[in-house]
Amino acid sequence: MPHATPPAPTDAITISDDRSRVDLDQLLDLYRETWWAKNRGRAETARALEHSHPLITAWAGPRMVGFSRVVSDLTYRATIWDVIVRSDLQGRGIGRRLMRAILDHPDLETVTMFLLLTKDQHRFYAGLGFTHEKDMSMMLRR
Numbered sequence: 520m521p522h523a524t525p526p527a528p529t530d531a532i533t534i535s536d537d538r539s540r541v542d543l544d545q546l547l548d549l550y551r552e553t554w555w556a557k558n559r560g561r562a563e564t565a566r567a568l569e570h571s572h573p574l575i576t577a578w579a580g581p582r583m584v585g586f587s588r589v590v591s592d593l594t595y596r597a598t599i600w601d602v603i604v605r606s607d608l609q610g611r612g613i614g615r616r617l618m619r620a621i622l623d624h625p626d627l628e629t630v631t632m633f634l635l636l637t638k639d640q641h642r643f644y645a646g647l648g649f650t651h652e653k654d655m656s657m658m659l660r661r
């Protein structure tokens with residue numbers, strides 16, 4: 520009986536901060552797997568990437584299997600957005616590696632506060648040292 524191609528072992532996954540490598544088509548594909556970014560357009564996404572740094576990607580050969588981006592003053596504060604791992608490769612440490620690449624990134628070395636929003640992944644971020652600051656956050660949606 521034929522078998523599906525087995526997933527790449529985690530050590531075959533590489534993490535990159537090379538922004539020129541980000542593949543917009545594959546990113547839009549990853550976005551389609553999420554509840555918050557599934558309707559994002561190409562031009563808008565390209566513009567958002569232009570103003571984000573660093574852009575972190577995870578690769579299994581030519582396949583972009585993970586992504587995250589940071590918006591920051593590169594000095595004191597950084598916000599982390601769009602942490603996504605391909606659904607068939609979740610639970611293998613790729614999300615943690617994407618996050619470590621952000622938290623350890625040399626351009627963010629002096630940042631003293633990382634902020635992010637999550638609806639349902641609190642335990643994933645708690646494992647990386649994030650704490651719940653329930654009474655401190657305010658948001659204006661528009």
Ligand SMILES: CC(C)(COP(=O)(O)OP(=O)(O)OC[C@H]1O[C@@H](n2cnc3c(N)ncnc32)[C@H](O)[C@@H]1OP(=O)(O)O)[C@@H](O)C(=O)NCCC(=O)NCCS
Nearest residue numbers: 602603604609610611612613614615636637640642643646
């Ligand atoms: C959240 C997400 C990025 C995590 O990436 P991942 O590669 O699956 O996570 P990892 O395998 O690196 O897990 C790292 C640790 O977090 C834990 N973890 C991951 N997801 C978890 C969850 N939903 N609940 C509890 N623990 C979780 C893992 O068990 C692991 O713990 P360990 O180090 O003690 O073994 C990934 O599941 C994803 O892309 N989800 C869909 C998009 C999404 O919701 N993104 C977050 C938006 S805020």
